Amino acid sequence: MKYYSLKNESVIVTFGEALLAGLAPDGGLWMPRGLPQFTPRETARLGAMCFADCAACLARFFVDTPFTDADLKRICHDAYDYPVPMRTFDGYHLDSATPEVAGAFVLELFHGPTLAFKDFAARFMARSASRLMQNSDETRTILVATSGDTGGAIGEAFLNQAGIEVYILFPQGGVSKVQRQQLTTIGNGLSNVHALSVAGTFDDCQQMVKDAFADDRLMKKHKLMSANSINVGRVVPQSFYYFWTSLQAKAAYVERDIVYAVPSGNLGNLTGGLMAWKMGAPIDHFVIGNNINDPFVEYLNTGKYRPRDAVPTLSNAMDIGRPNNFPRIMELFDGNFEALKKVCWGASFPDEETERHLRRIHTETGYVMCPHTAVGHLAMEAFKAEFGETFTGITVGTAHPAKFADRVEPILGQDIPMPNTLKNTVDRTPCFVEIAPDLDDLAEILAS
């Protein structure tokens, strides 16, 4: 597979070059040139595989030399050594659910090591980068700005990978308590992963990373690499779980349409879903849930795209006013708004509604969602109210609620049990460096 720059289609690179460079030299996002198209017979074969094998087969089409089939199998089995369940609020799994509950599943993408969907992309990306750098004495420096989940997933995925230093920039006071503990204890301060607490907002962190990438001297000196969802290596693996889970859902409920609800911010997750749909996955609609930072939902409803400054909400990882992946989505539809509207539908919700929804679902079923997943589920319910219940609805569960315990527990009035992976981090001593939102400070840290 070759990748082209969205700013100039004649700028073309390999998967390895796109992954390691992050952005095209002209500042454009990399885009895969020509997605694979699968026939129903081929998709049936892929659906019969386990998730890791299916991911390895799909990955074959997105990479090139030096990846062998055996490399991809090893990478995917090593990266995806945790379950990918679809379950109802009352605990039925897809294969045991009765037709009456066929309408309401949560795809829990939070059973990886950092309990968020970002693990799927970060772990594939890290293992691919490490394969590309094998036998070379090159070194790279990853800079990643995080509003909470990305930093932990990237840090965990790249921990102890030879030749790669990772710097995670997080906003002081802008991440949940659990996220902060996760971010600042990776490798216990003695590894290649370094946490930087920035005295500013997530936007400041993102701006510092952008400024560093625009600084030729820093780029050359440190061979900077991006790990945010502007990197196409983050977006491609997010198509794998849509592809595989839609085949499972279709096999279980052949007669019904398949609809995914995607809680969205930078639109990286949705881009992965739309790529799977374009490759022939049996998905009929995507329902987009935004919080009040809703430029994409507004676009779907009005045809007008108005990027803007973000405001803080309960679902903080979706506080994005200028979604990075909007140009990729436009490209997937050749800029055709009507074609996009046939596949995507959206709704946005203020925090009061999200809080009410978290409480209601918990009271009625006992199920606890993270605030992001709740926004997605609200959008799914709005879609059902408008179009009826004749489809299999799959709400994408993007993070474990325990990651947001400090926000969700007061809403529910009860404690959320902590999974073992989180328990392991609570007693560790946080290790981080405080810096001002200033490029010179960052340059000094990188040099030291």
Ligand SMILES: Cc1ncc(COP(=O)(O)O)c(C=O)c1O
């Ligand atoms: C828990 C959670 N939900 C949803 C999202 C939104 O995903 P995307 O930015 O790909 O739209 C994020 C992104 O950071 C997240 O961490």
